[in-house]
Amino acid sequence: MADIHLAAPDTIRTGSVSGPVPEPLPAQPARARATTAASPAAPPPAEPPPVTPPPGGTSPGGTSPGGTSPATTAAAPSPGAAASAASSAVLLRVEGLGVSFAERGGIGRTRVLDGVELTVRPGEIVGIVGETGSGKTTLARAIAGLTPADRGQVELDGRDIARLRGRAQRRFRRGGAIQFVFQDPLRALDPELTLGESIGEGMAIAGTAGRARRAERVAGALAQVGLDPAVAERRPAQISGGQRQRASIARAIVAEPRLLLCDEPVSALDASNRNHILILLDELRRRFDLGIAVISHDLSSLAGIADRVVVLYRGRVVEDGPIADVFASPRHPYTALLIASAPDIHGRDRQAAAALRPAPDVDSQSVGPRPDARDRGGCVFAHRCPFATVDCDGAPPRVDAPGRSSGDWIAACHHLDTWRSHRAASAASTATATATATATATATATATARKETPL
Numbered sequence: 001m002a003d004i005h006l007a008a009p010d011t012i013r014t015g016s017v018s019g020p021v022p023e024p025l026p027a028q029p030a031r032a033r034a035t036t037a038a039s040p041a042a043p044p045p046a047e048p049p050p051v052t053p054p055p056g057g058t059s060p061g062g063t064s065p066g067g068t069s070p071a072t073t074a075a076a077p078s079p080g081a082a083a084s085a086a087s088s089a090v091l092l093r094v095e096g097l098g099v100s101f102a103e104r105g106g107i108g109r110t111r112v113l114d115g116v117e118l119t120v121r122p123g124e125i126v127g128i129v130g131e132t133g134s135g136k137t138t139l140a141r142a143i144a145g146l147t148p149a150d151r152g153q154v155e156l157d158g159r160d161i162a163r164l165r166g167r168a169q170r171r172f173r174r175g176g177a178i179q180f181v182f183q184d185p186l187r188a189l190d191p192e193l194t195l196g197e198s199i200g201e202g203m204a205i206a207g208t209a210g211r212a213r214r215a216e217r218v219a220g221a222l223a224q225v226g227l228d229p230a231v232a233e234r235r236p237a238q239i240s241g242g243q244r245q246r247a248s249i250a251r252a253i254v255a256e257p258r259l260l261l262c263d264e265p266v267s268a269l270d271a272s273n274r275n276h277i278l279i280l281l282d283e284l285r286r287r288f289d290l291g292i293a294v295i296s297h298d299l300s301s302l303a304g305i306a307d308r309v310v311v312l313y314r315g316r317v318v319e320d321g322p323i324a325d326v327f328a329s330p331r332h333p334y335t336a337l338l339i340a341s342a343p344d345i346h347g348r349d350r351q352a353a354a355a356l357r358p359a360p361d362v363d364s365q366s367v368g369p370r371p372d373a374r375d376r377g378g379c380v381f382a383h384r385c386p387f388a389t390v391d392c393d394g395a396p397p398r399v400d401a402p403g404r405s406s407g408d409w410i411a412a413c414h415h416l417d418t419w420r421s422h423r424a425a426s427a428a429s430t431a432t433a434t435a436t437a438t439a440t441a442t443a444t445a446t447a448t449a450r451k452e453t454p455l
């Protein structure tokens with residue numbers, strides 16, 4: 001899979017979606033508040049110290065929801081990994097979301113997101129996966145209101161925030177209910193400011209807390225992410241990369257958000273720091289009942305912490321369901337290909353990537369990639385899908401998994417019930433072709449050898 005580095009699609013430095021003014025939300029009894037007072041200056045530890053495990057929760061280096069640590073989940077995303085701390089209430093509901101960008105020269109528009117549906121519950125971690133350019137970052141930005149949507153709804157706690165404009169939009173953004181965590185923490189932390197100033201910047205600009213209260217909340221946020229509050233006096237260049245990402249998360253949570261949007265939050269970190277950050281996110285969602293959407297190319301990392309996964313392909317959701325189920329037995333051919341391409345995800349029904357690539361020799365009269373289907377409004381994957389038929393020239397239906405409640409596990413495909421049998425046929429056909437080719441080569445070699453052998 002491509003190793004993706006987040007492009008900087010905007011000029012926003014702050015971790016807040018609202019620009020530099022994340023005001024704290026009103027106190028919410030269900031959520032803990034940062035209360036640790038600033039302590040005397042002390043050098044920060046070389047390694048991130050452990051965060052305090054929440055009651056009944058995980059411990060750093062310990063286990064994640066399904067009893068698998070992010071370090072090891074690659075090998076074993078168990079169904080239990082999806083055991084969710086989430087409530088049944090919906091925090092974020094995205095419906096029919098569409099985003100398009102003007103093409104160069106101003107003639108026409110390119111549709112980047114089309115009819116995207118997605119939900120996040122309080123306390124739930126939803127992974128968003130898909131190859132580069134599939135629209136993951138655009139989706140996060142559209143949810144946050146940073147990229148305007150031209151269709152659909154984005155509801156937070158039942159309120160359509162995609163329609164907010166002017167003062168109402170500014171007020172919502174200042175509330176800091178949605179916060180971003182970027183791949184590069186320096187997008188959230190001004191290198192010229194101390195960490196304390198960066199983390200407290202929103203409160204300072206909004207005037208919502210005096211100096212002492214700000215310092216108290218900054219120290220509390222640092223402690224929540226497992227950093228010594230003394231690092232508040234340091235600048236971003238004076239701490240490690242892992243500590244910087246923790247500090248950027250502290251900047252996000254100091255505003256007491258409802259929803260955290262994390263765009264490749266660990267891809268720039270080494271394995272050790274990656275695990276620390278993943279465990280931290282897992283703890284934060286439990287402790288604060290935060291809804292978290294994590295965009296990642298690292299399926300194994302997601303398997304360790306996410307409850308659900310949304311698979312995007314060319315701006316459409318092709319599959320959405322409990323991550324353990326989806327990774328163990330993907331229903332959509334693209335999801336299967338994605339998982340087959342991830343060497344460290346071992347699904348119950350592990351796919352052979354080769355069998356999922358175009359196989360025009362299988363019943364080629366009726367089954368095989370259909371290059372123009374997407375242009376006719378059909379399946380976005382049809383130009384690559386070895387199982388496409390003429391049906392795929394039409395928009396695929398979103399189909400619930402058998403025996404599941406509505407919306408629990410959907411996949412958008414015309415041939416959910418049959419593509420696996422085609423895959424088996426493809427594999428058999430490939431095996432036969434390989435055997436035939438081998439036999440032919442052997443016969444040729446034998447004949448050549450006979451010719452060359454002196455009698």
Ligand SMILES: Nc1ncnc2c1ncn2[C@@H]1O[C@H](COP(=O)(O)OP(=O)(O)OP(=O)(O)O)[C@@H](O)[C@H]1O
Pocket residue numbers: 004005006007009101102112130131132133134135136137138139
């Ligand atoms: N501001 C913009 N103007 C025009 N096109 C854009 C803009 N932002 C994104 N795009 C296009 O939208 C598509 C989706 O981009 P996006 O950054 O959302 O993909 P992504 O899934 O996050 O990819 P990656 O994994 O590489 O980060 C790409 O083709 C990209 O070129």
Ligand code: SF4
Pocket residue numbers: 332333334379380381382383385386387388389391392396412413414415416419
């Ligand atoms: S709808 Fe057709 S082209 Fe699309 S994934 Fe399903 S079988 Fe393949």
Ligand SMILES: [Mg+2]
Pocket residue numbers: 006007136137138263
């Ligand atoms: Mg991106």
